[in-house]
Amino acid sequence: MTHTTRTLFGLLTDAVRADPERRTLIEPVEAGTARHHVEHTRLDLLATAVDLADLLRSHGIGDGDGIAVWLPSWAEVYAWQFAASAVGAHIIGVNTRYNVAVVGNVLTKARPAALVMAHGFRGIDFLPTAREAVAEAREALEDREALSSDPEYRAPVVVVSAGPGVDLVPPEVVDRYGLGAGAVRSPVPGTTGHTAAEVLARADAYRTEGSPSTLSVGFTTSGSTGLPKVAAHCEHAVLHHMSAVAERLGFGSGDVMVEPLPYSGVFGYMAGMAALAGGASVLLHPVFDPEALLDDWERFGGTHYVGGDDMIARVRAAWEGRRRDLSMWRWWGVADFQGMSAELAAWSAGEFGTVTSGVYGSSEVFSLLTFWEDSVPPAQRIRGGGRLSAPDYAYRIVDPHTGTEVPEGHRGEIQLRGPNVVDEYLGDRRTPDGTPASGSAMDTNTTEDGWFLTGDLGEAVDDRSFVYVCRMGDVIRLKGFLVDPAEIEVHLAEHPAAEIVKVVSRTDGAGEPEVVAFVQPAPGSAPDGDELRDFCARRLARYKVPAEVRVIERMPTRAGTNGSKIKAAVLRDWARS
CATH class of the missing domain: 3.40.50.980 (Rossmann fold)
Structure with missing residues (x-):
């Protein structure tokens, strides 16, 4: 049976x-210049x-x-x-x-x-x-x-x-x-x-x-190496994960998930579905407008938000122009796209008492796969990663060259196993008996013993928690050390004239990797690249100091399903020119 x-x-x-009359979705409706809401x-x-x-x-x-x-x-x-x-x-x-x-x-x-x-x-x-x-x-x-x-x-x-x-x-x-x-x-x-x-x-x-095996939803992947794949999950996995996240976040009938991220992306989808699973409401915002979002946030008492630092940076700027009461805002699950998470977490905590946690996830393994407990110190809590959201999820950190697990405190590829892992890539090549064909996406992304290869660099904290460092393709080997560009970005961003920092690698004249830092200046400032490099040199090991710091008017970005991301590939081209 x-x-x-x-x-x-x-x-x-x-x-x-x-409870048929419990509110689920709050939807803004625009008619000409007028705006109202349907609950x-x-x-x-x-x-x-x-x-x-x-x-x-x-x-x-x-x-x-x-x-x-x-x-x-x-x-x-x-x-x-x-x-x-x-x-x-x-x-x-x-x-x-x-x-x-x-x-x-x-x-x-x-x-x-x-x-x-x-x-x-x-x-x-x-x-x-x-x-x-x-x-x-x-x-x-x-x-x-x-x-x-x-x-x-x-x-x-x-x-x-x-x-x-x-x-x-x-x-x-x-x-x-x-x-x-x-x-x-x-x-x-x-x-x-x-x-x-x-x-x-x-x-x-x-x-x-x-x-349980009936497919329920498919998400496009990031497509960073070409056109995106479509990662599909079965219905049991969706139900299981949204319920686990709802339980961990402790949603109740009076809570409101503020949701400007598109439902088509895994972060917007799972934030909304977890809120519904916990009996909370979802405040929809189909077109991102910080002023309108703040008005709605105040009016409906938004308690939770999941999204990148890029959006909250714009929300803060609008709030500073005209303050609204966001005192109900309890929790922010942050994805650090532009290196501003620490600063914005301190702002939201100071103004509203908001607890900020770094999160981790993807189209293949669901968003909010991990986030930190509120008791974790803030400096650790804002980092990507956290505790696995369900007891039947597992992870390991593996040396990508040897395939062996590395001890705590060492970095390697994050590998995952559990019902949250992608069940099928739609349109993937299959054998006559229906199993993934050799060389197919599912085949190449899964180890022989059944672990999913995330392509992400991480570090174990304990048997249920890990830190997300960066994409494996972004890590830079400097003088024999694997360096996360964010380590350099965080220090350089502490300069008062630096608003957004992004670090990329290039090859020097001897064929060795070196780093170049790009800085978008804070409004009203005009920092000098050499001055910023000297600032960095006073704080970092010599091999981590950028070979060059370039000040640019604005970072090149692309709009993704989860927020605006800096185009690192464009910066790498600029660094080589």
């Missing part, structure tokens, strides 16, 4: 039976999910099918996850910032049966991009002889959504969205107005129990 478990959809029906209840979310499940079922979409959701972080995106669970399908998040090449790559690998698209979002026309992406996906699949058993590309049914506060898209507009398999409009926005009994009766027609 196949083991079954409660599904995400089943979890939502249970929550509605327990969605559990019953609203279930009613919308059932409406979407009806739509999927009417188009024959169900077990094992993928649904690519290319929407901003509206309340509707949460409903799509629960609707997919209801019919046994899985969601693939597509960021609204993705270009033709990335969207085409996602459609090629994931081959979704449905593509949910936004109409009229901030005046952006996604349709030309979708048409080109479908054409690229069709061409790519036709060229792959390995797919000879199913070589024909099948275009997805397009579901068109106008978003919150907008009337349904007219039929003549919907028809233009057809990409070869037709287009329909989403029944969202709005709520059905049905009673809890009526909605639960409709929900009984759908899947509330299911196999």
Whole structure:
């Protein structure tokens, strides 16, 4: 007999039976220059999910099918996850910032049966991009002889959504969205107005129990070495992890997760889902605007936030211009993208009593895989890493050259094992019996004894906690020592004229590695590169001192699903020129 478990959809029906009117999602709605909020209840979310499940079922979409959701972080995106669970399908998040090449790559690998698209979002026309992406996906699949058993590309049914506060898209507009398999409009926005009994009766027609191995969600990877992969996780893993994180964070009914990160990315997704699992609300913010975010944060009493230092730096600047009451802000899970975490953690602690913790995770192993206990001293707590979120997760630190574990206090690759680890890369090559083929992504990222290779450098703290140092590709070997660029960045950033610092490596005239530091100056300052280098030399071992410090007007950045990241590859090119 196949083991079954409660599904995400089943979890939502249970929550509605327990407390149908509890608030789940707080959604801003813009109508011209006016702005208001809709506070969605559990019953609203279930009613919308059932409406979407009806739509999927009417188009024959169900077990094992993928649904690519290319929407901003509206309340509707949460409903799509629960609707997919209801019919046994899985969601693939597509960021609204993705270009033709990335969207085409996602459609090629994931081959979704449905593509949910936004109409009229901030005046952006996604349709030309979708048409080109479908054409690229069709061409790519036709060229792959390995797919000879199913070589024909099948275009997805397009579901068109106008978003919150907008009337349904007219039929003549919907028809233009057809990409070869037709287009329909989403029944969202709005709520059905049905009673809890009526909605639960409709929900009984759908899947509330299911196999733990049913895929639930797929996230695109960072794509730092090319076009991204799509890392998919089964439903049991999603449920298990969101519940474990909710328990560790101690969410309650009065808590509010402030959520400006896109739901399509693993950090935005898991922060929101963990909040719902713990009975808290999620304050949505589809377009990052620090002033509007602060207004909403104060109004709804935001208690938790997960995100990079880049966003909070902009929030602080806006707050300093016009202060709001953020005294309810208890916890910040920080990803250090621009080397400002320590400074911002001190600011939030001093002003609001916020506890800041470094976090760790990825598309392949979930976000919030680790974070630190509140009792850990602040200087340690802001570093990436922390304690594993569930007892059945395991890690080890391994010498990447020998494959042997290293003792505590030594650095090596972080390897992970547990139900949180990616179950499948969509579109990955497989053997006739369904196992990953030799050389496939799953094969190359997993050791023979079943450990997942993260590609991250770390250091063990104890048997349940580790420190994330940096990506293995970013570590620099200087005079025989493995050096994390952040060690140099932290010291240089202490100079009052340095706002953002990034360190990269290059090769000197003798063929040996050396470092170059790039500094974005603080507003109103004009530091000299030699002066900054001398400042660094007074604080660091000689071999860690940058060969050169360059002052630049602004760091080159790219917008990712989890925040803005500095383009290290661009800086490396600049360092060599």
